[in-house]
Amino acid sequence: xxxxxxxxxxxxxxxxxxTIMDKKKRNTLVLIAVLLVVFGAGALIQYLPRKGGASNxxxxxxxxxxxxxxxxxxxxxxxxxxxxxxxxxxxxxxxLIVQHPTGGYNAILVKDGKIxxxxxxxxxxxxxxxxxxxxxxxxxACLPHRLIIYIDQGK
Amino acid sequence: MNTRKIAILGMLSAGAVILGYVxxxxxxxxxxxxxxxxxxxxxxxxxxxxxxAREAAAVSFVRILIVGFLFGNLFSIxxxxxxxxxxxxxxxxxxxxxxxxxxxxxxxGGIGHNLGQIAVAACLVQNIRVAYYFVPxxxxxxxxxVIIGILSGIIAKRMKKAARQSGDGSRR
Numbered sequence: 001x002x003x004x005x006x007x008x009x010x011x012x013x014x015x016x017x018x019t020i021m022d023k024k025k026r027n028t029l030v031l032i033a034v035l036l037v038v039f040g041a042g043a044l045i046q047y048l049p050r051k052g053g054a055s056n057x058x059x060x061x062x063x064x065x066x067x068x069x070x071x072x073x074x075x076x077x078x079x080x081x082x083x084x085x086x087x088x089x090x091x092x093x094x095x096l097i098v099q100h101p102t103g104g105y106n107a108i109l110v111k112d113g114k115i116x117x118x119x120x121x122x123x124x125x126x127x128x129x130x131x132x133x134x135x136x137x138x139x140x141a142c143l144p145h146r147l148i149i150y151i152d153q154g155k
Numbered sequence: 156m157n158t159r160k161i162a163i164l165g166m167l168s169a170g171a172v173i174l175g176y177v178x179x180x181x182x183x184x185x186x187x188x189x190x191x192x193x194x195x196x197x198x199x200x201x202x203x204x205x206x207x208a209r210e211a212a213a214v215s216f217v218r219i220l221i222v223g224f225l226f227g228n229l230f231s232i233x234x235x236x237x238x239x240x241x242x243x244x245x246x247x248x249x250x251x252x253x254x255x256x257x258x259x260x261x262x263x264g265g266i267g268h269n270l271g272q273i274a275v276a277a278c279l280v281q282n283i284r285v286a287y288y289f290v291p292x293x294x295x296x297x298x299x300x301v302i303i304g305i306l307s308g309i310i311a312k313r314m315k316k317a318a319r320q321s322g323d324g325s326r327r
Contacts (some may be wrong), residue, residue: 028259028304035297042290082281114204120273123228126188139287141188141280144230148280 010084046137063071073154076115076138078108081146089154090134100145115149117142159318164202164210171198171218179226187291189272192266193299195222197307200246200261204311208247215239234272241271257311258304265303267298 016024035095060119075087078098088094094110095118106127107119114132133151140149174194183190195218203211219239223232245267249260269292276285 024254024256024259028255031255031259031262032297032301035266035293039290039293039297042293046287059284079280079282102310123230129185130188131186137284137287139284141276141285143234143276143279146280148282148284150282150284 062119074113075152075154076110076133077150077152079148079150087152087154088115090151098145098147100147104145106142106145106147115151116140117149120145160206160210163205163314164214167198167202168214168217168221171195171214172221174198175218175222176226179222179224183295184291187288187295188290189269189276189294190295193296193303195270196242196261196264196268196299196323197310198302199243200257200307201310201314203246203260204257204307208243208250211247212243231303234275235244237275238268238272241274242268256304257308258301261304261307262297262300265300266293269293269296275288 003075021029074090076090077087078085080098080100085098088108088110090110090113092110094108096107096108098106100106104121106117106122109116109118114134116132117127117130120127120142122142122144124144127140127145127147130140133140135148136151136153138151141147172195174197178192178194179207181192183192195215198218198228199211199215202214216236216239219232219235223235227235242264246264249255249263255263269289273286273289274294277283
């Protein structure tokens with residue numbers, strides 16, 4: 001009882017919980033654990049590289065750095081109906097309208113190193129609500145207009 | 156199909172519609188398109204455990220049509236259906252195999268919904284990069300899947316008990 005008094009008790013408790021659970025509950029617990037591991041791995045792969053890059057030499061103001069990231073060479077690729085329409089460098093402010101062959105439009109704005117869909121006439125407006133994209137891999141999609149904007153590392 | 160079943164399925168369909176509406180009022184994270192609480196799944200899992208996958212599919216279909224016509228459009232109906240089909244198939248298989256309780260089933264249903272919608276979205280824009288949203292969607296699927304699984308397990312158990320107490324095979 002001197003070293004770690006809780007550990008054996010906690011272990012025994014966990015074991016007794018495990019034994020009173022039926023098979024389905026155990027399976028579900030295992031499933032949750034597996035899904036959590038998958039989620040953790042996915043999150044690490046997806047978010048660690050760029051968060052690590054952002055915190056390098058950021059000093060105290062980490063939030064400002066992620067908001068107005070250095071956009072060295074990053075481009076926003078605009079693709080519609082499977083065709084790449086254009087590649088916009090994020091360091092040039094732009095305001096343009098992408099027309100869809102069937103009549104819809106998306107108004108796209110590049111400002112301060114970020115890109116967003118400012119306005120659109122699609123029924124769900126998901127593209128507008130998604131907000132800004134600026135880090136590599138980020139995606140803005142307008143499904144009704146078959147439009148996708150993604151950030152890519154330029155040459 | 157007896158009167159009780161019609162009444163219960165109607166009630167749960169109505170519940171699913173209301174939950175679908177409530178879900179629309181609660182924005183989770185607007186920056187992640189498609190992130191929802193998945194509340195209607197509460198009614199679907201309950202029906203799945205009270206009856207079979209057929210009834211659950213019917214309730215899900217009615218829910219999507221009504222919510223779609225009331226608040227959405229043809230596009231949102233098709234998109235909802237794509238998620239619901241994948242989710243329902245997975246849940247039906249898992250329920251039949253009987254290896255998980257309601258929590259596991261609703262979890263897989265929630266994540267299956269996300270997977271189905273991302274697959275359709277990737278086909279629509281012809282670019283797999285929309286999978287970028289899968290990780291955050293998986294988090295919401297996990298959390299709400301567990302909560303909804305616990306709740307629907309309790310509801311299904313109590314409704315079965317109530318049905319037994321008041322005589323299951325009522326004819327009228």
